[in-house]
Amino acid sequence: MKLGAITLDCPDPSVLAVFYQQATGLEPHPKSNADFAALSSEDGLVIGFQRVEGYRAPRWPGQTVPQQLHLCFKVEEDLDEAEARLLELGAGKPDHQPHEAARARVLTDPAGHPFCIVRG
Template sequence: MIMKLAAVTLDCADPMALATFYHRATGIPLADRSDDEFAGLRGSDGFFFGFQRVDGYRPPSWPGQEVPQQLHLDFDVEDLEEATARLVEWGATVPDVQPRPDRWRVVLDPAGHPFCLTIPRGARAD
């Protein structure tokens, strides 16, 4: 192995709000906060999920490309409908365009970053 993924950091307008959203969604504990500029979560395996404030932040325009998404995250869930509903309660939105709603769900976090919810490969009927 040459590399091991150790961290992912997302740009946003409000790091603490986005860290709180992802803490609620993943259960990964809040681990770092420096003023209003940065917040982060750290998993028990050491993985770090960071959120940094960027002046003039513009959310991605998924599925359009006016502001490209640049990256997206995928999360395994047991139930697409239940997970989607809970995330919407916490501030996520669900765009109208859903390329494969039977297999995964595109969701936008409160800062507009697209991510996907999917049933683990072994648990779905392919």
């Protein structure tokens, strides 16, 4: 078994696809549309973003609206530089940071999904 795709619920798939494209450099999937957008990696993994009416963003670290999953990204650059670039792209930084700042950071994407950046 090999993982082929991960899909995130969101209010606006194209906005989230642009954020992750700029953050990761992944290529837009040719069948993206207003209700479903996706990015593809060279190894075939697809990250999808599907429109959900009445979407409620996860509340990190609380569980009133659980995160259900989060993505972790290895970064080759300095974590401070990666964090600054992601914040400029529209990420948020929650106050709660469960890891040592030198090792990993928790950020949120524009739809509120938490994700981690870790030193690669």
